Amino acid sequence: MLRHVVLMNWTEAATGEQVAEIARRLRELPAAIPEIRSYQCGDDLGVNPGNANFVVTADFDSVDDYIVYRDHPAHRKVIDELIAPILASRTGAQFSLDG
Template structure:
């Protein structure tokens, strides 16, 4: 199993903007066959080093993760994220 985690810092981190973007991420659920699980969390601490949203996804294999990366639904999410994010960081690991 491959776990793919991405944290996003948004340009506008108002509650409305964070909620809207979190929903854009959640909307991938059940639309991409390779995506075995998805969890989206929003920051509750709001510290100086906090990011606004965390995306945790799981895939059966690296090939499945690669298929997800180019899936049309994911590509639409990427378009949205490019507009709203200030920064992002990610980590991928075998679990």
């Protein structure tokens, strides 16, 4: 099992409505991409200073399944149309849950 984690920071111009639409659209992806086993996303709670603004975690059975998600047109559309215009920075990682 593979876990994919992305931390994003938004530009100063990003609005709450834009971020809410990103979350809504990302949460639709499991219905469009059957390779996704688990999917969560949301705003940072602001508990610690310096945290990223938004996080996505997704689980997949294999690297190949992750690549299907990564390159899927529905996922790319959310990135290109909604995320990219307000993205200040992004950090991602994938790691094995199998030890």
